[in-house]
Amino acid sequence: NAGVTQTPKFQVLKTGQSMTLQCAQDMNHEYMSWYRQDPGMGLRLIHYSVGAGITDQGEVPNGYNVSRLKKQNFLLGLESAAPSQTSVYFCASSPMRAGEVVNEQFFGPGTRLTVL
């Protein structure tokens, strides 16, 4: 039982490049989310999903897109990377009860992204 896994662990991009961050969970959780964490700030929600094929925007969605074709995978895309997107990115998953997220979230190990 691997929990939540993320690839890659580290990535350096040049401004304007694109890439996809991958997240997988083997706990059969309905809810998955992508956060970014910057120094001195709380975790900020980028996008989230309550099931395969269903995604929605969080607090800071601009510059990112997501895809959830299968329940266990949630992908985060950067179409044209900018230095402001230098951050640590965490994927998280959670079971849902009665359609609402009320339980603890399980986090992946994070992806450390630097955009030059």
Added chain:
Amino acid sequence: GQNIDQPTEMTATEGAIVQINCTYQTSGFNGLFWYQQHAGEAPTFLSYNVLDGLEEKGRFSSFLSRSKGYSYLLLKELQMKDSASYLCAVLDSNYQLIWGAGTKLIIKP
């Protein structure tokens, strides 16, 4: 707007007790979480409070007062491995988690 306030940094001594406070102003309330995050690692769940009062779990306890928009995390018998950041997060009326910036706890021998 929505706001979660926590002290930026605290220092305590090994074996002692420390209380980390969290105050919140959110649009609705559906529970408060505490997470622990060691440097360079992912946050891990510590506690969840939705009703007023104290929840005890081993050396860690979490308290909630909804009327005051206040919670604290109490850590007893501090160990060096407790050096970490402690994150407070509130589930708002839309069931979205609003996160505080975290409190970095430094434990000294």
